[in-house]
Amino acid sequence: MTSVQPRVAEPVVESALDARRSHSPRPFSGLPRWLYVPAFFGAVFIVLPIVAMAIRMDWSRIGEVITSTSSLDALVLSLKTSCAAMIVCVVLGVPMAMVLAREHFWGQEVIRSLVLLPLVLPPVVGGIALLYTFGRHGLLAPVMNLFGLNIAFSTAAVVLSQSFVAMPFLVVSLEGTLRTVGQRYEVVAATLGARPSTVLRTVTLPLVMPGLASAAVLSFARALGEFGATLTFAGSLQGVTRTMPLEINLQNTSGDPDAAIGLSLVLVALAVIVTVVTATISERGQR
Amino acid sequence: MTSVQPRVAEPVVESALDARRSHSPRPFSGLPRWLYVPAFFGAVFIVLPIVAMAIRMDWSRIGEVITSTSSLDALVLSLKTSCAAMIVCVVLGVPMAMVLAREHFWGQEVIRSLVLLPLVLPPVVGGIALLYTFGRHGLLAPVMNLFGLNIAFSTAAVVLSQSFVAMPFLVVSLEGTLRTVGQRYEVVAATLGARPSTVLRTVTLPLVMPGLASAAVLSFARALGEFGATLTFAGSLQGVTRTMPLEINLQNTSGDPDAAIGLSLVLVALAVIVTVVTATISERGQR
């Protein structure tokens, strides 16, 4: 901004972002510059608390905190159950997203709102609802007893809780991708003689794969953070149902906030890494 | 499906959805029919718990439950704080969504992941993080004391908690809309001489209004359901900080599960109504 040599009559405006030169030509953004002020504060509002937590952490204890048996149990359990929940979400959520994106039926908006409910429901309420459905005296208890199933307060219950809260993330995000990709390739495949299942396998899924991957990761990340529903429906038993968030809460309320922060930061790091990596991969896939 | 009269040689396939006839021509959906099976189970998995909760409810008590002072206080507080949080989300989140959708800068993916963090962070951890930032001994305490601000245990703290967890919903959803709408109209407006602020006001915002409305509603609904962060950061005092989810949890843990279910159903109804109404309005707006 210092070496500007006015060579013609009128002054020219200099963009706030000029300092940075990128190799590919910069397209039009057209944002008013004052907009960066609230955007900046918004970002600070979200990011600062996480920074504050990191600052507050007693980093000398991080190793000990992370490697304690209970922490490791919680971490392993969380990873296992979140993966399982992700699979449940993919198996049930992909079909739901497809039906919502491709079909047009009466009451579709209501169904979509209902499927989105866990997004806005307090997780504790979700846990209660699951209990009333899959619990010992729940709605499905007669059926489940028939098969000798008792899943409340087992690891399976953790997976169910996580799937319940994470499902809408996958459905919403994948439905968006499906709508963006559109049906044109599917139509072509069908007129070439491909049966719907074949179209799904050879055309639709490969095309939405980047979107599906990031939707799955989003559901994984949400499952990783699930707390309220798990506590209510699955309880908190070390190695069985006490996932990271429950462990964090326990550490926090039982007098070791440092440990809680340490574990929280582990969770944050996991979530950021997973989402950034997927975003990068899927972005690259789209090129 | 009964009156099929074979008039020509080959058999013809009958779609599973044939029974319903709509007025507008049915476009191609091309979904394999087996896909409806997992989609159906997925929908059941999400919807059944809510139904179970409704069945379990002692409906004779619903009036009493809803109209008790504590319930009404919680409901009013929840509506007020959720509205306030929605406004905070709009004021800070819209600029963030615009910058993320329209600008291209180094580290954008990381920023986006960070902004999405509250989506996947256990709300309790979010509450802790907020405490370390805006709390009495938090990172910003020196600044806040300077202005005589003390938000701990106040309704403002509730709004902050809710904004923190609801922000990503607004940002993600609006960013999607912005990308879908594209920049073409903005470019035209700029070449007609409109300054960026004018473009924003007269073109971008009117164009994304349906999407913005539904994004705002989504953030409102998420704020409505916020529990963990509020509990940790704001406390729980009737009429001041005890929102619906806290009231529900309290009722549930203090031995009146019926009251908890009743209030949960009120919350569910609120969320469904608000999202369905907005979806319908915004869908109509897009036509």
Next chain:
Amino acid sequence: MSLSVHAVVAQRHFEAALDMDEGERVAVLGHNGAGKSTLLSILAGTLRPDSGRAVLNDELLFDLDAGRRRWRPPHERGIALLAQDALLFPHLSVRDNVAFGPRVGGASSRQAAQRAQRWLDEVGVAEFADRRPHELSGGQAQRVALARALAAEPKLLLLDEPMAALDVSVAPILRRVLRRVLENRSAIIVTHDLLDAVLLAQRIIVLQDGRVAESGPTEQVLQHPKTRFTARIAGLNLVRGSYRSGCVVHSADLWIEGNHQAAAELVESAPAAAVFSPSAVTIAVEDVHSSARNRIAVTIAELEPTGQMVRVRADDHHGHHLSADVTMRSVAELDLYPGRTVIYSVKAASVSIYPV
């Protein structure tokens, strides 16, 4: 009769019927929004009309008349669709794109690759077999899409403005490929270009506001247009005969010399047709020697003013109605009137010759 369809799509004000013979090629013309793509969607099975019935080679495609609900899904129809965009599957190589139809039709992967190769050769893009679709130009991609559609061995091929998105310089190549591969194949071609209609199809139907405004053999529709739209786009002169060294010979005293892009396609003595525009016709009252190689004695049947110009319709005594567009002044100076015999002269450069 090989294809018979009638269908109603109330919401789009579409209500049209079409019959076509085995191996016949029909061109569909019409304004934007006339319902051309709608017709193709209905046939391909990607849009379900409110009512109607269609039968292809004795197989029922759909029957939605009088409360019946018989419906054959797209993949069981054997009808392939080639649209303005090539829509090659971006995640597959060119070869795999073309092999897609054979594969899903049950061919082994070796058989499918062989068939893909054959069709890639046929449309002249074999050299790109290992590329990804995004590495092709528009014209190459469109040819691969054609190969893909043909490799699926459809009973009926639908083409929705296959050349609309192409560069002016690329379109002729595709047109030539299409001419060759559509031979003896049932096809419906939506186009805005009358030349495509003439070169590629034997029959024309004109859609207007979702209804068939005109329908019939290409020559008949072009020479006796019933609607204003057809009249404006039509008006080409057409003479059929057999090919003989650069000319279409109709009879000893009517032969037309012309100009053809790919001489290889024209075979001596094989049937051929010559097409030229009325504005390319010069009228003389006496026969003179000039570079205008075609001189046809005709009797004026009718003079029709069209704005500034006058369209002269005349009979060549060999069953052709040939038109010429001339100025008012010419009509006056040359003293043209119905019944007068004049000479139509047309430069060979203005006449397109193609095999039929």
Next chain:
Amino acid sequence: MSLSVHAVVAQRHFEAALDMDEGERVAVLGHNGAGKSTLLSILAGTLRPDSGRAVLNDELLFDLDAGRRRWRPPHERGIALLAQDALLFPHLSVRDNVAFGPRVGGASSRQAAQRAQRWLDEVGVAEFADRRPHELSGGQAQRVALARALAAEPKLLLLDEPMAALDVSVAPILRRVLRRVLENRSAIIVTHDLLDAVLLAQRIIVLQDGRVAESGPTEQVLQHPKTRFTARIAGLNLVRGSYRSGCVVHSADLWIEGNHQAAAELVESAPAAAVFSPSAVTIAVEDVHSSARNRIAVTIAELEPTGQMVRVRADDHHGHHLSADVTMRSVAELDLYPGRTVIYSVKAASVSIYPV
């Protein structure tokens, strides 16, 4: 010099320069992907090149050469862009769309509405002022978009294939409107249609692979094309003169009668031009009486075989190079050779006359 630009966009292999006078209209031709839209984006300010410099009427648009980073944002350039899609703001009425430019330029809402009305009248769509954009046809929408661009009173108007998305039947109306409103206005018109280039612009530049392959006055480029691309699309004959009752009169012994769509535009004695294609020219060795109203004595300069045909280039002794396409056979039979004087005859129906 009114506009001077050079710019490099490495990623798109774009590296081109252009100079243009005040009030001049330049047509940009080129293949798909040649960089035509890229050039317009750079000028409009919606794409920032890697390096380059542009000055419009002594105002710097950008200067990114040698490490400088001066950049004027799009809204301060006074350059309006009209693309293939009309892109009318869907949430505003037609009138408010057109009033948009004046409004953001600081006009009161009454002034803006007046100016909108004037331009709506000008392009002939005043009757739709109260409609919403989605209630317009493609051609109407495109005319409204033109009114909107003009109402912003740009110093330079960029048109990116303004007629490409339009129906064949609608394009001529817009072309006529454009001819009228672009008069004495600086404009750059990207087009695939040579007729637009001839009718709307005084200069042509041809882009190829992001580089300017050819540039110059329309006639010169068309008559002496340097690249194959230009040669293929060019080859139109052009004669300038003054208009006199249906003819372009160049001099007492060179006048060309033709055919024009809107007679109202042509004023007696005003400058006009006649355009016709080489394939419309008939060559005769003696002058004969026929309906071909234009007969021009020329001396053959050159014979160039182009595939089946031969392009005859000739000099009309009035400074024009006129071409004719004839068959080989004609060349032989008429005994055409450079230096021979022959008669070019062209039907008035094949000649377009337009004011210049």
Next chain:
Amino acid sequence: ASSAPPRTLTVFAAASMTSTFKELGKTFEQQNPGVSVTFNFAGSQALAQQITNGAQADVFASANQTNMKTVTDANLASGPAKVYATNVLEIVVPKGNPAGIASFQDLAKPDLKLVICAASVPCGAATQNVEKATGVTLKPVSEEQAVTDVLTKVRSGQADAGLVYKTDVISAGDQVQGVPFPESSKAVNTNYIVALKDAPQGELAGEFVDLVLGDAGQQVLKKAGFGQPATASAAASASKSS
């Protein structure tokens, strides 16, 4: 060292038992090689709800009578529940006692940020009893859902004072200070324990209950500040600042 298959004893215990029961669990594991003890610590009400909804547990230790009654009424206990400890309230203040709290009456100071338990949870009920007994009306800034939430808010310095169980003050160590007050004896909380009927490890469950009720157990509980079952009132009056 044992050839017996490894066995796991599952104990559902009130959150206030976290540190003591963890210690007892270790003792139990030493006494019974091949046995491991896992705990589910949560609010008693949540635990009772989980048990009645089918959670697999061997032992249930409740922080109050109401929640134990939920389980015994559901006929899920193997026998009558036994009192194994009592607990009294204590004022908790951040380290250094910045607000200078010395008595229960001080909690009514204006502008004091006081957090207590909500009336509908056990520690809140106890708080109400003390309020009634002393005639002091408290103006809390928050009524938390669990005693641990009160402690967390005080420990982090958000609140100036809180009312929690004496044992919570002790287990929180030197991060907080306790301010005992005599009126606490007006609201003594009783803890019950029982082995559950459908316990997968019924035998071990009984042994664990015995351990808690026995000398070793009582020793640990006493050290943590709990009152002895038999001499509850004496234990309450004997409480000291930590």
